[in-house]
Amino acid sequence: MVQPPSPSERVLPGFGNLHSTEAVAGALPIGRNSPQRVAHGLYAEQFSATAFTAPRNENYRSWLYRMRPTAAHARFQPHQQESLLRSGPFAERAPSPNRLRWNPLPLPGEPVDFVDGLVTYAGNGDVATGVGCGIHLYAANRSMVDRAFFSADGELLIVPQAGSLRLVTEMGVLTVAPLQIALVPRGIRFRVELVDGPVRGYVCENYGSLFRLPDLGPIGSNGLANPRDFEAPVAAFEDVERPCEIVQKFQGRLWTTTLPHSPFDVVAWHGNVAPYRYDLSRFNTINTVSYDHPDPSIFTVLTSPSDTPGTANLDFVIFPPRWMVAEDTFRPPWFHRNVMSEFMALIHGEYDAKAGGFAPGGASLHNCMSGHGPDVASHDKAVAATLAPVRIDGTMAFMFESRYPIAATAWAMDTDLLQDDYDDCWTGFRKAQLPATHGDS
Structure with missing residues (x-):
C-alpha cells in the first residue's frame, strides 16, 4: 500500500502554487533541480505540462524524485479488452442539432473498475491538434488492483456523483467525494480505489489549454472559486515489487504494458503542476x-x-x-x-x-x-x-x-x-394572447 500522508491525508493549498514536498527527509534537492547525485540514489525527472518555452505565467512543470525513471518500461501494446472509451475527432455519427437527454448510467452487475467502467458520451475537437474535449461517464464497483491509468490525450477533470474515490497518484493521494472535483494532469499515472462502495460520476478530458481560474474583471479581487481552496497532495510513495499493468490512452486508443513494480515511487517533488481537488461547496x-x-x-x-x-x-x-x-x-x-x-x-x-x-x-x-x-x-x-x-x-x-x-x-x-421523449418537455406552452386591436401582420 502507499505510505499514507500523515496526519489524515495532508494537502498543499493553492491553485497553481509552486509546492515542495518530500516523504523522506532530505529527498528533495535544495538550490538545484538535477544534482549529480540525488539523495538516496533517487532519479530526478522533470514532468512538463506545457512547452518548455511557454511564457513564465503559463509555464507548468514539476520535478519528481523517484525510485526508478519512468523511461524504464517495456513496449506498450494495443489493449485487447473491449472499451467504450473514445476520443476526437468524433466522426462515428454526424453531430446532431437535436436536444438530447440520458437517464442515469446504471451501476455494473459484474466486477468493473474505474478504467473498464469509463464510457464516452460525447466530445469535440481533435486530440492531435490539442483542441476540444472528450466527455465520459464512469460506473464501477471495485478498486483498481495492481493497475494504473493515464491519459496522454488530455487532463482529466473528475466529478464524482455517487461514492467516494481514493486517487493514488504518482505525486500523492487525494480522496474525492461527491460535491468535490479532482483534476489529474495529462500524463500523470493514477489508481482509483473505492472508499464506500460502488461509484458513478463524470470525467471531462480536456485536450486544449490547461484549465485555469477565470479572470474576475469587474467582480474584483474575490469571488467564485478561491485559489486557496484548491488542494494538491503531499508526496507519498509505495515500494512494491509486484507486477503492475499500466494502461495509457494515446490518440484515442488504449495501450498497455506491465512494470515489475509499482509506478507510485515518487519520494519527493516540487513544482506547479500536480493533481488537485476542490470542494464545490466553497x-x-x-x-x-x-x-x-x-x-x-x-x-x-x-x-x-x-x-x-x-x-x-x-x-x-x-x-x-x-x-x-x-x-x-x-x-x-x-x-x-x-x-x-x-x-x-x-x-x-x-x-x-x-x-x-x-x-x-x-x-x-x-x-x-x-x-x-x-x-x-x-x-x-x-x-x-x-x-x-x-x-x-x-x-x-x-x-x-x-x-x-x-x-x-x-x-x-x-x-x-x-430519452426519446425529451422534446416533449417543451410541448404545451400556451400561445401569448395579444390585445384584440393589434391588427393583422
Whole structure:
C-alpha cells in the first residue's frame, strides 16, 4: 500500500502554487533541480505540462524524485479488452442539432473498475491538434488492483456523483467525494480505489489549454472559486515489487504494458503542476441583487481558453445552492439559444429549470443554437411564484460548455438510456394572447 500522508491525508493549498514536498527527509534537492547525485540514489525527472518555452505565467512543470525513471518500461501494446472509451475527432455519427437527454448510467452487475467502467458520451475537437474535449461517464464497483491509468490525450477533470474515490497518484493521494472535483494532469499515472462502495460520476478530458481560474474583471479581487481552496497532495510513495499493468490512452486508443513494480515511487517533488481537488461547496456564488437572471458564465469554476479571447475551448460551470432575490424577474434560467454548446449533468437534487426527467447520474446535451430553457411545469411555476427571497438548496448541477459543437458517440445515440421523449418537455406552452386591436401582420 502507499505510505499514507500523515496526519489524515495532508494537502498543499493553492491553485497553481509552486509546492515542495518530500516523504523522506532530505529527498528533495535544495538550490538545484538535477544534482549529480540525488539523495538516496533517487532519479530526478522533470514532468512538463506545457512547452518548455511557454511564457513564465503559463509555464507548468514539476520535478519528481523517484525510485526508478519512468523511461524504464517495456513496449506498450494495443489493449485487447473491449472499451467504450473514445476520443476526437468524433466522426462515428454526424453531430446532431437535436436536444438530447440520458437517464442515469446504471451501476455494473459484474466486477468493473474505474478504467473498464469509463464510457464516452460525447466530445469535440481533435486530440492531435490539442483542441476540444472528450466527455465520459464512469460506473464501477471495485478498486483498481495492481493497475494504473493515464491519459496522454488530455487532463482529466473528475466529478464524482455517487461514492467516494481514493486517487493514488504518482505525486500523492487525494480522496474525492461527491460535491468535490479532482483534476489529474495529462500524463500523470493514477489508481482509483473505492472508499464506500460502488461509484458513478463524470470525467471531462480536456485536450486544449490547461484549465485555469477565470479572470474576475469587474467582480474584483474575490469571488467564485478561491485559489486557496484548491488542494494538491503531499508526496507519498509505495515500494512494491509486484507486477503492475499500466494502461495509457494515446490518440484515442488504449495501450498497455506491465512494470515489475509499482509506478507510485515518487519520494519527493516540487513544482506547479500536480493533481488537485476542490470542494464545490466553497464556491463563492455571485448573483444579482436587483433584477434579471445572470448569465451562467458567472458560475464558472475553471476555464480552458481558446485562441479567441473570452470564448472558451471548455468551461466547467456549476449551479450551486444560492439565494434568489431578483425583483420582477423570471428567476430560472431564461429561454435561450447560444453559440456555445452545453453538456449538462446533475450531481444531486433537482435543477430549477427542469421539473422532471433530469436525474442525478444522467446528462443532457444542447448543441450550438438549439433552443432550450425551462420546461412547461418549471416555467408555469416560476411565472406564478410570489417573489420573496428564496434559497435554492439541496442541489448541484454542472455544465461542460464549449465553443465547438459536441458530437454524441454512436453508443450514446443507440443506448436505451437516451430519452426519446425529451422534446416533449417543451410541448404545451400556451400561445401569448395579444390585445384584440393589434391588427393583422
